[in-house]
Amino acid sequence: MKDLKDKPDGIILDIVMPEVGGIEALQVIKEVSPDIPVVMLSSAGTPQKIMKTLKMGAIDFIQKPYTTEQITKAVENIRRRINKK
Numbered sequence: 001m002k003d004l005k006d007k008p009d010g011i012i013l014d015i016v017m018p019e020v021g022g023i024e025a026l027q028v029i030k031e032v033s034p035d036i037p038v039v040m041l042s043s044a045g046t047p048q049k050i051m052k053t054l055k056m057g058a059i060d061f062i063q064k065p066y067t068t069e070q071i072t073k074a075v076e077n078i079r080r081r082i083n084k085k
Contacts, residue, residue: 042064
């Protein structure tokens with residue numbers, strides 16, 4: 001995967017996924033297109049995983065169970081970042 005033809009404005013990504021883990025997916029996303037804002041989401045969020053994903057470039061980490069307000073805030077944060085470009 002060298003290029004994203006239809007690049008999303010932002011991504012909300014779970015850590016636990018069936019085929020590729022969220023941390024691995026975050027790494028690939030940041031290698032391919034580092035400017036895409038990524039918000040991590042998980043019930044498996046240990047302090048170590050939270051810090052790791054933020055250091056890798058995630059803009060936020062939301063713990064499950066999440067609220068509508070948390071998701072709304074994350075989407076607004078993504079919008080702010082893409083509007084700064």
